[in-house]
Amino acid sequence: MHWITEVKYIADYRLRLQFEDGRTRVVDLAEHLTGAVFEPLKDRRLFKTARLNPDLDTVVWDNGADMSPDFPYEIGVLLAADSRRVHQVAETSAQYGTAQRRPARRSRGR
Secondary structure (H helix, E strand, O other): OOOEEEEEEEEOOEEEEEEOOOOEEEEEOHHHOOHHHHHHHHOHHHHOOOEEEOOOOEEEOOOOOEOOOHHHHHHOEEOHHHHHHHHHHHHHHHHHHOOOOOOOOOOOOO
């Protein structure tokens, strides 16, 4: 399960969200504002009230709407800077994957 550590309104129905794993994702919620709680967020003035609720560790709005942090994590687009960092780590790990590994220890019988 993920949690949000920072919320920033970008434009339209897009938010920039930072998560506990250090990754930052941009999420466009335009297609997801349905139902009794989220429908009012189509009013951009209300949508812009998006903020972090540190007690819930997620984004909330003035009308009481909130969402599970896992949802924007899944649909959000990873920012390029975070993408490069993840890619660099993967390249480094691949280099070590070719090294010989130490044989596993044998368990001693009792």
